Amino acid sequence: MSKPSIRFFTLGAAAALSLALAGCVVAPAPYGSYGYYGEPVSVAPPPPQVEYMPAAPAPGWLWIGGFWSWRANRHVWVGGHWEAPRPGYRWVPHQWQRQGQGWRERPGYWNRR
Template identity: 50%
Template sequence: MSQPLIPAALNTPKRRLAALILPAVAALGLGGCVVAPVPPQYGYGAPAYDVVNVPPPAPQYEAVGVAPYPGAVWITGYWGWANGRYVWNRGYWHAPRPGYRWVPHRWVQQGGGWHGQGGRWERR
């Protein structure tokens, strides 16, 4: 007598259905996952920009308000570059880093274009 194709543990209609559906559901769930590099976070690294041929607009006014806790550092808003245009990134409060000072984001004109230099923490 030959061996059955389906193990005895899966030899009921409900279990066979579960054995077919569960891998399909897992594949669909994982199909939406994307593994991509994390862009640098404003405040911890200088994002790299392509050379932009258009000067940045004037900074937008932001009401700073009162610090949420003693020692909080205001990280000023800045014009970033995304999808071929300037995009305003709002400022926010950040916890201080002892021994460091905040250097804000800026745009520098070089060689006929504008280069973005991301904000960063520098040792004092």
């Protein structure tokens, strides 16, 4: 191949790859998607960690406290964060419920009033 052909091929391949990747979006999972949905785990969650809330980003925002989640066969702390209020909804916190010999994780969620 001549140098112009190699350059044209390389630019064409780069353009095609760019177009293919343009439709890919990597975004964090929404807050409500946290949670373990498998069998109940046998290890009780540790006590909640102490969290210090930073200043709210805007008046009226709601602090969503941190919680223990089950990931990679162990409890992992997920820190709290601020969320904008949702008119007509109330926040139901994350919780662990006893189920038989184990514990089942119930993620927090916004519930219509």
